[in-house]
Amino acid sequence: MVELIASANVEITNVTKVFSAGTQREVVAIDNLSLEIRPGEIVALLGPSGCGKSTLLKIVAGLIMPTDGQVTIGEEPVVEPSSSVGVMFQKPLLFPWLTVLDNILLPHTVHSIRRNVYQEKAMGLINFVGLSDFHNHYPAQLSGGMQQRVAICRMLVTEPNLYLLDEPFGALDELTREYLDIELRRIIQSKGQSAILVTHNPVEAAFIADRIVVMSKRPGRIVGEVVVPILEERTSALFATEELNQFVREARMLLEFEDDAR
Numbered sequence: 303m304v305e306l307i308a309s310a311n312v313e314i315t316n317v318t319k320v321f322s323a324g325t326q327r328e329v330v331a332i333d334n335l336s337l338e339i340r341p342g343e344i345v346a347l348l349g350p351s352g353c354g355k356s357t358l359l360k361i362v363a364g365l366i367m368p369t370d371g372q373v374t375i376g377e378e379p380v381v382e383p384s385s386s387v388g389v390m391f392q393k394p395l396l397f398p399w400l401t402v403l404d405n406i407l408l409p410h411t412v413h414s415i416r417r418n419v420y421q422e423k424a425m426g427l428i429n430f431v432g433l434s435d436f437h438n439h440y441p442a443q444l445s446g447g448m449q450q451r452v453a454i455c456r457m458l459v460t461e462p463n464l465y466l467l468d469e470p471f472g473a474l475d476e477l478t479r480e481y482l483d484i485e486l487r488r489i490i491q492s493k494g495q496s497a498i499l500v501t502h503n504p505v506e507a508a509f510i511a512d513r514i515v516v517m518s519k520r521p522g523r524i525v526g527e528v529v530v531p532i533l534e535e536r537t538s539a540l541f542a543t544e545e546l547n548q549f550v551r552e553a554r555m556l557l558e559f560e561d562d563a564r
Contacts, residue, residue, distance in 0.1 A: 310375050310386070310464040310496045312339040312362065317371035319357055331357045333521035334371070339464075339496050344487070346499045346511035348553055354522025355500040359466050362498065363389050375464060388462030392469045394453035396441040402428065403437045406455045420459060427455040431485060447478040454489065465490060465497035472501070480541060483509050487536055504557070508549040509536060516556040526556040 319332040332354040339345050347355045360366045362373050364383040373380040375387065396405045406424045428437050431451040441449055450471060457465065470486070471479040487510045490497050501507050507514045514528040530549045532540070540546050 310339075311341050312337075312464065312496065312498070313372075313374045314338070314358070314362065315372050315374075317358070317361060317368045317373065319354070319361065319366070320369045323369065330521040332361075332368075333523055335523060336371075337515060337524065339498060341496055342494050343513065344490055344497045344499065344511045346501055346507035346514045347517060348501060348504060348507045348514050348557070349517030349522065350519055350557070351502060352520050353517045354520060355502075355517060356468050358522065359389075359468050359498060359500050362464075363387055363466050365389075385460055386463045387466060388457035388460055388464070389466045390453055390457050390468065390470045392472045394441075394449040396449055396452060398441050401438050401440060402433060402444070402452050405441070405452055406459050408456065409460050424455065424459050427458050430489070431455060445478075446474050447482055450474065450482055451485070454486065458489065458493075463495060465495060467497060467499045469500055469502070471506070472503075479506070480509075480538060484536065484538060486510060504550045504553040505541065505546070507553060508546055509540065514549070514553050516553060528552045528556070 314335060314337040317332055317335050318330070321327075321329045321331060335354075335358065337345075347358065349355055357366070361368050362375075362380065364380045364387070367381070375384070397408070400408065403421070403424060406427065407420060425437065428434055431454060433448060433451055433455075436444065436448065441452070444452070453470070467486070471482050474482070483506055499507070499510055504514075508528070508530055511530055514530065515524055516526045516528070517523065518525045528549055532545065
């Protein structure tokens with residue numbers, strides 16, 4: 303088992319993001335949005351395509367800057383990407399000429415950190431996600447779900463305090479996505495860390511998250527929240543329960559209310 307690391311408190315305060323400001327192509331992607339993610343909490347951002355979910359995630363990651371407002375992680379304002387923040391996108395973005403192990407160790411290779419320092423940790427993560435027999439395989443020899451598990455390991459090996467997940471399983475089939483939803487929540491909880499998940503799937507949001515934040519159509523604003531107080535381990539059986547469906551319906555009602563309001 304990998305060691306636990308302190309989780310992060312995230313404060314998003316009055317964030318607005320305008321693209322091509324002052325031109326005919328001006329787009330207000332996010333409008334005066336505020337949100338707090340508490341230490342150890344998993345929050346899902348749920349909303350229609352184009353509502354600013356991914357833009358907000360990139361701002362928290364320090365990949366782009368807000369037009370107005372501020373994001374802090376811990377006590378530090380976000381002004382650039384940080385090694386304490388792990389980001390995972392919809393596509394695994396693995397290098398086809400590198401093995402599973404080499405792809406996972408790539409962040410440390412880029413920063414010229416000695417391979418042997420983190421190889422044992424990388425092998426532990428590979429075993430943790432059930433790929434111990436595939437560490438010398440290449441991406442083309444893996445299924446889509448296995449490639450995403452490699453991407454999870456690459457994110458974990460940097461020992462982030464915060465996970466930012468931008469629809470990481472959106473391109474996968476339903477059964478594979480459900481399996482990886484289970485794995486992802488298990489991993490995050492085992493490390494006691496914080497996470498923000500972007501998704502447009504209410505079932506995935508309710509299964510993974512402790513709290514669902516529902517966003518409006520562009521410009522993105524928060525229209526409501528659904529707390530998911532399921533304390534027991536979340537297994538595949540939960541997908542078929544009325545307990546989970548209750549929270550899915552609440553999230554969908556917020557989405558439908560927003561559509562009706564417009």
